[in-house]
Amino acid sequence: MKILKRKTTNSVYLGESIKDGMCLICESKNVTSNKCLECGNTQIPVYGIQRKVINKNHILKLNFSLSCAQRQASNFLLNHYKNRKNAYLKAVCGSGKTEVTYETILYSLNRGEKPLIAIPRKEIVQELFQRLKSTFPSTIIKFLDGKNHDDEADLLISTVHQLINYKDEFDLIILDEADAFPYANNDYLKRLVSKSLKKDGIIIKMSATEKEYVDADTFTMNRRYHGYNLKMPIFYKMKPSKIISSNEFKEILSSNRKLIIYVSSINKAERLAEELNVNCCTSKNKNTSDIIKSFKSNKDKLLISTTILERGITIKNLDSMIYDASDRIFSHQTIIQICGRVGRSYDDPYGNIYIFYEKNSIKFNLVKDYINRMNRML
Numbered sequence: 001m002k003i004l005k006r007k008t009t010n011s012v013y014l015g016e017s018i019k020d021g022m023c024l025i026c027e028s029k030n031v032t033s034n035k036c037l038e039c040g041n042t043q044i045p046v047y048g049i050q051r052k053v054i055n056k057n058h059i060l061k062l063n064f065s066l067s068c069a070q071r072q073a074s075n076f077l078l079n080h081y082k083n084r085k086n087a088y089l090k091a092v093c094g095s096g097k098t099e100v101t102y103e104t105i106l107y108s109l110n111r112g113e114k115p116l117i118a119i120p121r122k123e124i125v126q127e128l129f130q131r132l133k134s135t136f137p138s139t140i141i142k143f144l145d146g147k148n149h150d151d152e153a154d155l156l157i158s159t160v161h162q163l164i165n166y167k168d169e170f171d172l173i174i175l176d177e178a179d180a181f182p183y184a185n186n187d188y189l190k191r192l193v194s195k196s197l198k199k200d201g202i203i204i205k206m207s208a209t210e211k212e213y214v215d216a217d218t219f220t221m222n223r224r225y226h227g228y229n230l231k232m233p234i235f236y237k238m239k240p241s242k243i244i245s246s247n248e249f250k251e252i253l254s255s256n257r258k259l260i261i262y263v264s265s266i267n268k269a270e271r272l273a274e275e276l277n278v279n280c281c282t283s284k285n286k287n288t289s290d291i292i293k294s295f296k297s298n299k300d301k302l303l304i305s306t307t308i309l310e311r312g313i314t315i316k317n318l319d320s321m322i323y324d325a326s327d328r329i330f331s332h333q334t335i336i337q338i339c340g341r342v343g344r345s346y347d348d349p350y351g352n353i354y355i356f357y358e359k360n361s362i363k364f365n366l367v368k369d370y371i372n373r374m375n376r377m378l
């Protein structure tokens with residue numbers, strides 16, 4: 001139920017807001033006969049209104065897959081929710097714990113329930129709202145920071161302070177940063193969370209540390225389990241049709257590493273290979289696997305390739321370069337695949353990626369956003 005401090009057409013009268021020594025708005029017992037000393041309520045009459053939720057088919061759209069530990073954590077939360085048990089997720093900052101809650105939110109939405117994500121800090125509410133819009137494309141999501149309304153929302157994202165406006169409302173509350181300021185050690189905010197949760201509602205708390213006493217089953221996500229960050233490419237803008245000189249290649253090519261240079265066409269690959277006197281790998285070669293094998297094992301440090309080698313190869317101490325990244329053949333997905341080629345082994349987790357381009361393009365921003373997002377998830 002949403003608590004209103006003013007009568008509206010379809011609201012019901014709940015009574016005076018300070019009753020039997022307790023404030024009905026924030027549930028504080030720190031009251032006088034006509035004033036709540038915690039939320040400032042001055043015995044105003046209060047009304048309630050039921051928020052309507054329309055049954056519809058909600059979908060989850062993820063353009064990446066969960067890591068192994070994330071999948072386990074996701075199952076842990078969903079199973080607890082299905083069994084009506086509270087749960088606690090402990091995960092280091094940037095480990096992708098938000099993504100782990102999506103399946104549980106989806107399940108709740110599709111049962112016509114009312115889920116909420118509560119975040120103690122205002123700055124994150126809007127950021128998460130932007131992220132979730134594309135994750136739940138058929139869901140009406142609203143965020144509450146004191147200025148917005150919850151009308152017709154299926155899923156709410158809110159600061160904890162805004163929960164003062166609800167009572168017995170939510171079937172599921174996901175509370176992020178449960179261990180941090182200002183939520184931790186704040187009885188007022190804790191009361192707001194528990195009063196806005198339905199009597200049989202479930203709360204999933206998430207935190208980065210173990211400061212707080214935990215009274216629910218806990219799942220811990222360990223960063224080391226996932227590996228290392230993806231390296232952000234280094235972007236170089238070059239003049240149209242400028243050919244990088246052998247000297248510039250040598251500069252990039254450090255002594256103990258190998259480099260694959262990706263180009264947009266077979267023609268360019270052959271031309272460049274001839275000029276630099278190295279092998280090239282294109283769909284014209286029938287023996288690409290032999291070329292790769294010899295590149296791996298011999299002293300050759302440089303190989304030219306078309307996007308034929310975009311995926312599926314793992315070479316130690318490898319750097320990658322995209323020679324003409326402005327070309328349409330290098331979509332942002334292709335560039336991401338090429339970035340994923342480097343730093344694949346435990347003893348060489350950080351390879352370098354160089355991207356040479358003529359014109360700025362939105363696809364480069366998509367690449368950067370993706371890498372940042374993945375690194376936050378790791």
Ligand SMILES: [Zn+2]
Binds near residue numbers: 024025026037038039
């Ligand atoms: Zn109060």
